[in-house]
Amino acid sequence: MRQSHTPAPETFALQYVNYHCTDRVASITLNRPEKRNALNYQMVTELKHAFDTAENDDECKVVILKATGQAFCAGADLEYLQQLKNNSYAENLEDSSHLMQLFYQIYTLKKVVIAQVSGPAIASGCGLATVCDFTYTVPSARFGYTEVKIGFLPAIVKVFLLRKIGEARSKELLLTGDLISAEKAKAFGLVNEVVPEDELDQAVRDLAQRLCVQNSGQAMEVTKEMIARVQELPLRDALEYAAERNALARATEDCQLGIQAFLDKQPMTW
Structure with missing residues (x-):
């Protein structure tokens, strides 16, 4: 932590x-x-x-x-x-x-x-x-x-x-x-x-x-970015963009730390 x-x-x-x-x-x-x-x-x-x-x-x-x-x-x-x-x-x-x-x-x-x-x-x-x-x-x-x-x-x-x-x-x-x-x-x-x-x-x-x-700064940053971006895209493009960001997020240090804390039933303080 x-x-x-x-x-x-x-x-x-x-x-x-x-x-x-x-x-x-x-x-x-x-x-x-x-x-x-x-x-x-x-x-x-x-x-x-x-x-x-x-x-x-x-x-x-x-x-x-x-x-x-x-x-x-x-x-x-x-x-x-x-x-x-x-x-x-x-x-x-x-x-x-x-x-x-x-x-x-x-x-x-x-x-x-x-x-x-x-x-x-x-x-x-x-x-x-x-x-x-x-x-x-x-x-x-x-x-x-x-x-x-x-x-x-x-x-x-x-x-x-x-x-x-x-x-x-x-x-x-x-x-x-x-x-x-x-x-x-x-x-x-x-x-x-x-x-x-x-x-x-x-x-x-x-x-x-x-x-x-309570929240990962990295996750909030990307979420905010995506909220702005997906509104500019056609539905299919927005979904593909979201899937790509989802996949990239899984490899980040913040995501790995957060998932491990969740699995260990430990509170996560960012």
Whole structure:
């Protein structure tokens, strides 16, 4: 059985994003509360750097995305949107691709990502929660994609939202631009759990530690990868791909250790 050890935690603070990793759980914190954690180019850059750090840190197994202040993320920064009006198409495409890369990075990250939403998650802020693997929130939080109300498009997030909750509910959210309650977000499949505010931090931490201790990191990584991949394939191709991954998994150290522990009736702590 693997030996546990507790390395020194890694911590850094950028202009808008803080990073801290301890006990195999990395916390990436949006830290722009005076702007309701609204996104601008620099903040997206810092988030990409923080997620890249987590993915390449062998001591990190699970990532929590959370925020300081009253809002999780209010979407794009209004001053930043004002500046974009003067951009060329090429400049706007580069900027749009920058956000797309962040969403894709989170969605395909090798580590499990949990969104800890303690306040409103709106527009691209709701997109951040959408691309995470789990979302825990509080009863007072509101969710929605308000882009159509200002003549804008929820273009990038719809690719992920359709996968997550299906066409009918995606249309309701994206075409109305309305905000919905945490409970309705849970009913839609956008949120996993709604937790009292004073219990949210512990509930997310408990989930993160349960994933760390009870599950193989390698198995979670490949399972997450496969969930994304099989949706792109025709049925027969998806099944053949799944069979190949199944066969490869049987030869991994994690699988062999887990099976042996099961046969020996011994608990496995990863």
